[in-house]
Amino acid sequence: xxxxxxxxxxITDISIWFVLYLIVTVALNLQxxxxxxxxxxxxxxxxxxxxxxxxxxxxxxxxxxxxxTDLDFVADSAKIASMINDRLATDxxxxxxxxxxxxxxxxLVNAFLGFIVAYPSIKVREVYLMMVLIAAGEAIxxxxxxxxxxxxxxxxxxxxxxxxxxxxxxxxxxxxxxVGIAFLVFLLVQRIVGSPFGRLIRAVRENETVVxxxxxxxxxxxxxxxxxxxxxxxxxxxxxxxxSHAVMATAFQRSSWTFLPWLMLMLGGKGNNKGTLAGTxxxxxxxxxxxxxxxxxxxxxxxxAIWLELLLMSGFLILIMIYRPEGLIAEKPIKxxxxxxxxxxxxSARSGESNEGGQWVKWQLE
Amino acid sequence: MLPAYVSGAIIYSNLLMLLSIGFTxxxxxxxxxxxxxxxxxxxxxYVTFTLVTVLELNxxxxxxxAFPICGLTxxxxxxxxIQALKRRGAGLISLSIATIAAQMLIFASVxxxxxxxxxxxxQYARVFLYRNQDFEVxxxxxVLLVSTVLAVTIITLLHVMLTRTKFGIATRATVENADLAGxxxxxxxxxxxxxxxxxxGLAGIAGTLLPLWFQSTPYxxxxxxxxxxxxxxxxxxxxxxxxxxxGYVIGLTEVLGTSFLADRFGSWVLPYRSLIPxxxxxxxxxxxxxxxxxxxxxxxxxxxxxxxxxxxxxVGRGGSPDA
Numbered sequence: 001x002x003x004x005x006x007x008x009x010x011i012t013d014i015s016i017w018f019v020l021y022l023i024v025t026v027a028l029n030l031q032x033x034x035x036x037x038x039x040x041x042x043x044x045x046x047x048x049x050x051x052x053x054x055x056x057x058x059x060x061x062x063x064x065x066x067x068x069t070d071l072d073f074v075a076d077s078a079k080i081a082s083m084i085n086d087r088l089a090t091d092x093x094x095x096x097x098x099x100x101x102x103x104x105x106x107x108l109v110n111a112f113l114g115f116i117v118a119y120p121s122i123k124v125r126e127v128y129l130m131m132v133l134i135a136a137g138e139a140i141x142x143x144x145x146x147x148x149x150x151x152x153x154x155x156x157x158x159x160x161x162x163x164x165x166x167x168x169x170x171x172x173x174x175x176x177x178x179v180g181i182a183f184l185v186f187l188l189v190q191r192i193v194g195s196p197f198g199r200l201i202r203a204v205r206e207n208e209t210v211v212x213x214x215x216x217x218x219x220x221x222x223x224x225x226x227x228x229x230x231x232x233x234x235x236x237x238x239x240x241x242x243x244s245h246a247v248m249a250t251a252f253q254r255s256s257w258t259f260l261p262w263l264m265l266m267l268g269g270k271g272n273n274k275g276t277l278a279g280t281x282x283x284x285x286x287x288x289x290x291x292x293x294x295x296x297x298x299x300x301x302x303x304x305a306i307w308l309e310l311l312l313m314s315g316f317l318i319l320i321m322i323y324r325p326e327g328l329i330a331e332k333p334i335k336x337x338x339x340x341x342x343x344x345x346x347x348s349a350r351s352g353e354s355n356e357g358g359q360w361v362k363w364q365l366e
Numbered sequence: 367m368l369p370a371y372v373s374g375a376i377i378y379s380n381l382l383m384l385l386s387i388g389f390t391x392x393x394x395x396x397x398x399x400x401x402x403x404x405x406x407x408x409x410x411x412y413v414t415f416t417l418v419t420v421l422e423l424n425x426x427x428x429x430x431x432a433f434p435i436c437g438l439t440x441x442x443x444x445x446x447x448i449q450a451l452k453r454r455g456a457g458l459i460s461l462s463i464a465t466i467a468a469q470m471l472i473f474a475s476v477x478x479x480x481x482x483x484x485x486x487x488x489q490y491a492r493v494f495l496y497r498n499q500d501f502e503v504x505x506x507x508x509v510l511l512v513s514t515v516l517a518v519t520i521i522t523l524l525h526v527m528l529t530r531t532k533f534g535i536a537t538r539a540t541v542e543n544a545d546l547a548g549x550x551x552x553x554x555x556x557x558x559x560x561x562x563x564x565x566x567g568l569a570g571i572a573g574t575l576l577p578l579w580f581q582s583t584p585y586x587x588x589x590x591x592x593x594x595x596x597x598x599x600x601x602x603x604x605x606x607x608x609x610x611x612x613g614y615v616i617g618l619t620e621v622l623g624t625s626f627l628a629d630r631f632g633s634w635v636l637p638y639r640s641l642i643p644x645x646x647x648x649x650x651x652x653x654x655x656x657x658x659x660x661x662x663x664x665x666x667x668x669x670x671x672x673x674x675x676x677x678x679x680x681v682g683r684g685g686s687p688d689a
Contacts, residue, residue, distance in 0.1 A: 038459045040401075040466065120651035127399050127603065128651060130462055131595040134401070135644045138592055146637040254588075259470055262463055304481055307474045314470035321464055322450045 010288075012175040016243055018284045019175075019182040020236045024261045025280045026189050026273060027232040033270035033331075034193050035225045036205030038126060041133030042261050044117065045110045045230040047140045047252035049237025052106040053159055054151035054247030058084065061098055061160050074152040081158035081245070088164050095162035099242065106238045107231040114230025115223065122226065123219045137254055144249030156248035159241050178239055185232060190273055192228075199334055201225055202271070255310055263317045269327025278328050283313075371625040373510050377579045379617025380513035381572040383610055384520060385590065386597035388565030388572075390609035391524075392440075393598075394541045395561040398458070401465040402443055403594060405472030406436040406566045408587025410573020412476055415582075418496055419487045425499050425578055426512065432570035440566020443468045444559050469588070476584045495581045509578040516575075520568065521610060528606075537561060589640055593620060596643030600650050602657025611658055616643050 024046060031037045058077060061084045062068055068080040088095045121132040144151055151157050166173050192198055201221060203211045208218045241247045260283070268279020287309065290297065294305040301308060320327070368376075385407060392400045413435060414428040447464045456464075483491040501508040528534035539547035540554045548554050576582055576590075597616040601608030620642045627635045654661055 032459070036459070038462060040462075120648050124651060124655045125603075126458055127393070127462075128599060128655070130399060130401075130459075131599065132644075132647060132651070135592045135595055135647065138589065139641055139644050142638060142640055255470060255473075259466065262466075266463070303478050307477045307481070310470055310474035311478070314467040314474065317467040318447055318464055318471075321456065321460060321467075322447070322454065325451075325454060325456065325460065 008172065012171050014284060014288055015175045015179055017288065018281060019178045020240050020243075021261065021264060021284060022182045022277065022280045023185050023236040023239070024233050024257065025264045025268075025276050026186055027229040027236075028261050028265050029270060029273060029276045030189050030192065030232070031225055031229040033265060033272070033276070034198065034205065035201040035222060037122075037222055037226055037229075038130050039133055039226070039229065040130050040258060040262075041117070041135075041137035042233060043137040043252055043254050043257035044133070044140050045114060045233035046237040046240070046257045047144060047249070048110040048113050048230075049106040049234030050241045050247045050252065051140075051144055051151050051237070051249075052109050052234070053102050053238045053241035054157045055149075056105060057098060057102050057159050057162075057241070058157065060101070061088070061094075064094065064098075074148060074155070074157055077152070077156075077158040081160050084160040085164050088160060088162060090165065092165040095165055098160070099162045102242075103235065103238055106234045110234035111227045111231040114227045118223055118226045122222050134254075137258055141249065141252060141254070144252065151247045151249050154250060156246045159245050159247060161245050162242060174243065178243070181235070181239065185235065186273065186277070189232070193273070202334070259317075260313065263313055263320075265327075266317060266320055267327055269329040269331060271331035272329055275327050275329035275331075282328075368506065368510075371621065373507055374579060375618050375621035375625075377507075377510050377513050377575070378621050379614045380517040381575055382590070382593055382597055382617040383517055383613030384568050384572040385594045386601065386609040386613040386616075387521070387524070387606050388568040389594050390598045390601060390603055391606050392562050392565040393603060394606075395537060396444065396448060396558040397544075398448055398461045398465065400440070400443075400562070400565070401462060401591070402440070402468040402472060403565070403569050404587035404589075404591035405469045405476075406440055406569035406587070407573035407576070407590060408472060408476045408584060409436050409439060410570035411576055411582045411586060412479060412584075413570070414496070414574045414577050415483070415487075415491070415494060418499055418577075419490065419494070420483070425496055425574070428574035429516070429571050432574045433567040436570025436573070437563040437567030439472070440569070441559055441563040443566075444562040448562075449555060449559075473584065473588065476587075480584050493581060493583050494577055496577045497579060500578050507579065509575055513575050516571065520571075524606065533557075533560075592640050593617070593643045596647040596650075599647050600657055602659035602661075604657070605659035608657055608659030608662075615658075616646060619643075619646060 024042060027045070028039060028042055031039045058080055059073060062073070062080055065084060065087045067083040067087065068076065071080055073080065088098075117132065117136045118129070121129040145154055147153065163170050163174050163177075193201070200211070200216065204216075204218050204221050211218050211221075237252075264279040264283050265276055266279070267283060268277065269275030290305060290309050297305065297308070303311075385403065389400060389403050392398075392403070410428070410432040413432040414425050417423045417428050417431070418425050443465065447468060448461055451461055451464055480491045497507070503511055526534075528537060536547065536552045537557050539550065539552055540557045544554045547557075573587065576586060580586070593616055597612035598609055599612070600615055601610070601612030603609075620639060623642050624636060624639045650657060
């Protein structure tokens with residue numbers, strides 16, 4: 001059944017990419033959509049997660065099984081990985097333990113990295129934060145592409161296949177597992193933004209001075225959210241590395257891991273996770289379609305697919321921002337219990353105001 | 367005879383100065399950081415490429431050609447994107463993303479152009495260096511002289527324009543308080559548009575001279591933007607004189623610092639060159655977030671105090687300039 005095989009390939013492929021980008025976009029939504037931190041260096045955390053996986057997964061497994069310790073980790077990484085995979089094939093527990101251990105390490109490392117990067121600029125002007133984050137995103141690429149022992153510079157390192165013991169069902173099982181992880185992340189962020197803390201961060205976004213005057217430490221809150229978002233985004237890098245069984249520094253470009261998540265967020269609608277989900281899904285489908293029909297497209301437009309894609313995406317982002325700045329699904333204001341919206345609407349109607357507040361109340365009543 | 371790395375440092379500082387003046391100036395008038403600034407430099411680089419490799423002309427003609435091309439690109443970004451968004455009440459962050467989108471648009475276009483040119487110029491359309499196309503004066507590379515003369519001329523022109531002409535006064539008023547300037551009949555949007563045209567053109571000029579000394583690729587524009595950020599932060603993002611000094615400080619630190627470190631620790635340091643401006647930016651933000659112009663303001667240096675742009679735009683966290 002060739003068709004079924006193809007169908008499974010397409011579905012798993014789309015779901016993996018969807019999951020990776022969903023995690024990044026949800027993290028970005030937490031940072032920018034809810035808290036108003038302009039993270040233009042998302043690639044920093046994603047690459048950070050992948051680098052941790054590439055640099056540590058093989059080394060830890062090598063130590064644990066003490067195989068191939070005399071080989072060069074980067075140059076012979078394929079050989080080492082296959083030795084480790086032979087052992088992992090009969091050792092599911094070690095595989096799972098390695099997977100979880102790397103996730104924990106990557107999240108801790110990237111939380112720390114996020115803290116270091118944001119610390120000098122999060123309390124000064126917004127513009128400075130943007131510039132520092134853009135520069136930091138470039139910096140991690142420069143380090144990754146040049147520091148050979150990390151993930152092999154412009155070559156790559158092999159990552160052990162921690163799910164090899166699943167055998168033939170591996171592809172589907174891993175997709176299901178990753179979808180589950182993304183779902184958990186989504187729920188976690190949804191819980192965070194639905195909690196009182198979620199209201200607090202929205203307040204920080206809207207008016208820092210007011211929040212400050214109520215005795216809250218806005219710098220601390222912004223730093224906390226940034227660190228949390230960095231840790232979440234690094235998860236995408238880890239999953240990417242474990243999925244593709246390799247880490248290549250050149251794969252972590254600004255266009256695909258900072259710009260694309262921003263586009264997804266702006267398309268779906270910032271400040272609400274359902275919109276983020278919709279935006280991510282739509283763009284993943286479009287992107288995959290471009291990739292699948294690459295050759296057909298190139299017959300009409302003699303341009304390499306990656307530049308054509310970037311051209312279309314950036315033009316599209318500008319159009320969305322001009323014509324539909326709230327995205328596909330607009331953010332809904334928070335509904336507060338015990339507040340009489342009908343009464344407020346009447347008052348504002350009586351006073352003949354057509355201001356934003358009145359509009360907001362009307363919105364609540366819908 | 368100057369050692370090559372000293373020439374390189376001076377050339378780089380001159381070009382970086384032009385770029386960071388432009389970045390700061392565009393930011394001050396429109397209150398939007400132009401992240402597409404590196405894109406304009408990339409266009410400039412490819413203007414030189416086209417003239418030298420395809421048309422086989424002297425690379426210096428590119429200066430004349432790149433100024434209007436990059437200026438128009440920049441003005442188009444302002445008119446088509448920034449103004450459209452501002453009219454819809456977009457905030458600082460949205461405007462900044464839009465300039466990043468514009469940068470990506472330019473980046474993709476430049477790459478498409480480079481791929482297209484591959485058919486004509488072969489492999490060299492993606493990585494090129496034109497040191498051998500340059501002339502020499504008394505053993506000094508021509509681009510060293512040209513970039514220095516250009517930098518001095520442009521700064522003088524800018525200074526005269528800002529202090530002696532009516533348009534300059536309107537610009538300064540817009541920088542200080544756009545709303546108030548508007549009530550006095552100054553078309554602040556026009557002022558911003560013109561300043562984006564000029565700064566885009568300057569970025570283009572800086573771009574045209576880069577391939578005469580430094581290896582250039584479609585990526586160079588994005589990479590040099592890191593140094594531009596750093597130079598502008600050192601300058602305080604509040605005065606074009608600050609940006610001028612910042613450009614020189616970062617340019618010299620970056621090039622000379624890299625050669626020094628490479629001498630000391632070996633050539634493996636060289637690829638990490640772009641990390642130096644990042645580290646410098648961190649140090650400045652931790653120590654003196656208001657930059658050199660703010661420091662000068664504090665210690666009350668008369669000359670800079672009367673400078674064109676007083677650092678009154680510096681506000682603490684929460685008071686974003688577009689509020």
